[in-house]
Amino acid sequence: MDEELREAARDHLIRYGQGDIDKLYVSSTGTTVTDDEGREILDFTSGQMCATLGHSHPAIVKAIQMGAGNAIHLFSGMIPEAVARLGQKLAEWLPKPLTRSLFVNTGSESNEAALRMAKMVTGGYEVIALGGSWHGVTGQAASASFASERRGYGPKVPGVSVIPEPYSYRCPIGHCRDNCDMSCMKVGMKMFDMASEGAPAAIIAEPILSAGGVLVPPEGYFKKLKSEAEKRGMMLIFDEAQTAFGRIGHKFAATQLGVTPDIMSVSKTLGGGLPLAAMITSDKIEEAAHEKGYAYYTSHVSDPLPALAGLAVLETVEEENLIERAREMGGYLREALETLLQKYEAIGEIRGQGLLMGIDLVKDRESREPHLELGLMTTKRCMELGLSMNIKHRPERGAVWRIAPPLTVSKAELDKGVEILDQALRESLDELARNPG
């Protein structure tokens, strides 16, 4: 441990909302992250949900080494072979007619590119997003995000409407309890039509609203959303930043739902930890955009090195049967979490799919008031005991843990994580009982 370096981090880095810097981290492998005291911590968030193959999977390391020796970066107008290969491979994975990709860096960027294309092709500019959504921090993506902090950054892009999210545990329109009948969508679309200036462009949605509290919309929700989009001549954009490439036990949420969007954005889970994202659409939409002069020129569009990592991710998911594994391990994790649900009144609900799970902490199961204090205490205690978990800090979104370990996680690691969670919950509840308030 280097106390001076910790001090330097505190003195010279800009804080971006990540909390106090009380230590630094030195390495990561598989499901484990090691801090500057040599402590090993189980990583149940796969980094920032990106390390789906586990940290530094040998296939990713090999791809990076190969890429570094071959071509790290090229002029954006030169298409590298690796990018052509990744485009071809993705087209094999994707539901038809999604066959064309644009490779960029982050999730925010892929949504920027998607919204630019939807606007250009439709000629409109009105965008609908769901309450509790998170599509990124750049201009248009942030404008369409409602789980993130919007105050203090000036005006957002005009034309964005928000519709109430399908959150039957805490229905935003106070209508349902536990069974969403999609009145939220009906009300939302009615409000949109009332406010519309006649220039509809797109509806953008996460198939599982992750930052919003791991909300899984009810059966039929996206079929209906697609038809609402079609009725208005809008494009449906699925933001599959967290759901693509196996995390939820399917290739994509789109394949699982049987709903193919007009445009899909993928990011986090594509790069194996490297910044790689894509916007994907059909021949028809790509052609229409091209005819109108669609441009998305950035310094790192179509970069060769991350494309090799993307190829390695797809190949490894296939070779190691990680989609089936996510389903199997997800089932195992859910069962373990269900035992905690039986044990603790403070767990209100367990939601999610595959290896993307949410645990909603409440003061009591009747009022469902979010138990923020318990969430923060337990998260801190988990970290002390060697488990890294993520909790939402915004009170209006509840106190929800997000659990998303790498798809390569073992049963023993899941057992250990749940054991730590159990202990941390027990100790935190005891502490709160001793010192209420």
Ligand code: PMP
């Ligand atoms: N979409 C979703 C669903 C996300 O969860 C995130 C990141 N949390 C983003 C987009 C933005 O991605 P990035 O942080 O890579 O810009």
